[in-house]
Amino acid sequence: MRWSQTLIPTMKETPEGAEIPSHVLMLRAGLIQQVMAGAYTYLPLGWRSLRKAEAIVRDEMDRAGAVELHMPALTPITLWERTGRVDAFGDVLINFKVRRANRQVHLALGPTHEEVVTDLVARFVSSYRQLPITLYQIQTKFRNEERPRFGVLRTSEFLMKDAYSFDTSVESLAASYDKMYEAYCRIFDRCGLEYLAVEAESGPIGGDASHEFMVLADNGEDVVVHCAACGYAANLERAEIGAAKASAAKAAAGSAALKKVDTPKVGSIEQVSKLLGCQPAQMIKTLIYVADGKPLAVLLRGDHDANEGKLRRAVGAAKLELASPEIIEQVTKAPVGFAGPVGLAIGLWADRDVAAVADAVIGANEADKHYTGANLGRDFTVAADHFADLRNAGAGDACPRCGQSLALRHAIEVGHVFKLGTKYSDALGAKFLDDTEQQRTIIMGCYGIGINRILASLIETRHDEQGIVWPMALAPYEVLLAPLNVAQEDVMQVAERLHNELSAAGVDVLLDDRDQRAGVKFKDADLIGFPLRVVIGGRSLKEGKLEIKWRWASEPELIPLEGAAEKLAELVRHARENPRHKS
RNA sequence: CGGAGCGUAGCUCAGCCUGGCUAGAGCACCUGCUUUGGGAGCAGGGGGUCGCAAGUUCGAAUCUUGUCGCUCCGACCA
Known part of the structure; x- marks a missing residue:
């Protein structure tokens, strides 16, 4: 294929609205x-x-x-x-x-x-x-x-x-x-x-x-x-999530007394921790769910996120969803944001890590009130078989297989x-x-x-500052032929011959026959990311050589003009076998 | 669906706040000359309902209201 006969609208600048590399490059590369x-x-x-x-x-x-x-x-x-x-x-x-x-x-x-x-x-x-x-x-x-x-x-x-x-x-x-x-x-x-x-x-x-x-x-x-x-x-x-680390498992032996404090109009974990000057991990949040039509409460450490799939399986429910504000008010007798385990009359479940939180901050089931100094066993209880892994894994949690640290x-x-x-x-x-x-x-x-x-x-995973770096398998064309001066007859003759020979050998080849300066051709070649670029012209042609460059290589190499088509076809065939070659 | 931002030439943007000559620049495009190994130079040229609609005004790209489109964050994602 000749560049001048197809449609390749490359762009020098990033269109407004494109943010991530794959989007930007797919647009810019046409x-x-x-x-x-x-x-x-x-x-x-x-x-x-x-x-x-x-x-x-x-x-x-x-x-x-x-x-x-x-x-x-x-x-x-x-x-x-x-x-x-x-x-x-x-x-x-x-x-x-x-x-x-x-x-x-x-x-x-x-x-x-x-x-x-x-x-x-x-x-x-x-x-x-x-x-x-x-x-x-x-x-x-x-x-x-x-x-x-x-x-x-x-x-x-x-x-x-x-x-x-x-x-x-x-x-x-x-x-x-x-x-x-x-x-x-x-x-x-x-x-x-x-x-x-x-x-x-x-x-x-x-x-x-x-x-x-x-x-x-x-x-x-x-x-x-x-x-x-x-x-x-x-x-x-x-x-x-693997079993909790031993050090964190110190039984909740809190020393503080349960104390009701004012938290006017402050319901979220972030706001309450700021107001009371404690860490989110010092808090226990209480989420109200409806499982198969019945409300239940789930306790989680303040900085953890509930995992509804785990919860559904633990509870054995077919359908589980977060309760509506109306149900929450009905169950806790308080607006959303002030639910807590003390005095709740519905089924109570807890994530395993809740057991390790001593002197916790919890909701008081009363508008604009929280408790501090709450302790499991003394101020509220959760049945032993209602403790489970109920939260999303986070960075640093233990691997369930080997106990090492997990990464997100x-x-x-x-x-x-x-x-x-x-x-x-x-x-x-x-x-x-x-x-x-x-x-x-x-x-x-x-x-x-x-x-x-x-x-x-x-x-997204294979690009550099210049553009895409295609593997041979998915590149739109495997080889780009770049004659530097299309007005020069000997250059174009070589380019045409290579184009025809490579096509006949089953190589996807694109001939950049545009009357453009070398810089434009190079920038476009890098932007689109053809795996193999062949430059025809200049000094090397006079010496009977072609310059070839892999997109992922830093430097070009020279090959003899004699037998170049066979050599290039051979290189392409080899690269097809190795889809993950890297720079 | 909540929050934020942007719509002016094919692309990137200025002009808007503080309304006022024929609406601008760079790139791209067309013509000519020069240049020719990393997005060339000079000269000339074509291209715009300023997203759309209503309103205010002697006068709207500019102010007001509405509307449509696009993007980002969040919620959602068999």
Whole structure:
């Protein structure tokens, strides 16, 4: 391809509104153009990279035995009503009515495709002989994001690979799941991404039933908990906390007396600690939840955050949510911000770390009042079996596996594998007859990859001051030919010949045939980040040599003009095998 | 959905506070000449409903109100 014949609108300056590196660089390098908040055009270069990522995903899905099909983005709302997900998705589900002859049809744009694919399987699969099977597609998904942001990281329309496995048993599901897990590792390896597979919230099946594939990046929206010592990794919702350090476990032997103090109009932990001159860790906060319709109270150290998943599992509730202000007032007889454990008549749970807080500051269940000097056992009690790990892990907490210190890292979720169980097959009647003529429900798994996020997370983690540093696998073009003077005939002859020979050898090559100064060509080459740049002209050509430079290398090297095409093709082939080469 | 900010040429921005000649600069674009290894120089040229609407005023990019769009922080995220 010739530069002059395609569309590559590079920008010297950072457009207003772009903040994070991947967004800035995708715009400046002419990969994307924003059409509205959360919707982008992929320009020729961006589209090439996206298609390369897609091709890798497709290749590995096929290798893992998954079968590609294509479902419509347009779906009837009734399909979503059958699984109750109209409510579950809420405003995220883009849906609308259209006129069709003399009636109205209510449609939804698919945010994912469990319903459509399960309905398909329910219609055509009826025997264990047809199972297991894993179906996948690569398709545009639609979600009405509350707040699109970070360039292509969070958009309302995005390209997703979604796969669904259908099995006859939990053991068979585990095998399907493992195949997908391994395929994901191969995909992200080939893309040159540094990723972590972390344990994630597991849903109905429990146990080891969900993993998220995370790319560690400072601008990631997710937080993963990582132990550098043993490799334990989990997302914040799921991360367990190891047993408390022995030194902190001194029994709460407080000396102070319980004393009611005035805290007028001051309800938050931060405000109260400031007013009373104590540390948040000296406080115990009391959160009121409603579990399956019944209110309960949870005690946490002031500087800790509740983990609703852990709490739900500890309490054994199906549904758990923070209580409304009305319920809180009814239960505590005080406005929000003044709840405390003393004299509360509802079920009381506590995070393990609460036991170590002596002479604590707590709410007094009375407007504008707190207690100081509160002590567990003397002033209030929590049943021994109501102590549990109920909070989010924090930096410095003990690793549940090895006891070393945990670290919190920001990350971008690029993939998710999940054992679904029978939620959708039950709702949509996907059953099969087993070899003993029993009718049973098909067991499902689902597996997603955000294709756009592969690009964004790669750029987020592989760039420098000059621009993107593409790995060979996803670069829009593998080789850039840069003739320095397009008016010079011998230079252009060499460039044209190399272009044709490399193309014939299966190398993606772009010829910068613009009549531009060398500086402009170099800046654009670095900004876009072509892995291999070949300069034709100047001193080296007179000596029968070409100058080549890897994007991640600091210095160029010279190769003989003689046999250059073969040499370059060989270099490209080698670099394709090593997706993670670094500067 | 709460909080904050920004909308002036394709891009980055000045002008607005304190209303007043024909609305500006740099980059980009077009023409010519020069230049040619890290975003060139000179000369000339094209391009703007100042987001939109209403209001105040003799007069609005500028003041007021409303509205739309975009961005950031937070909440939310099967």
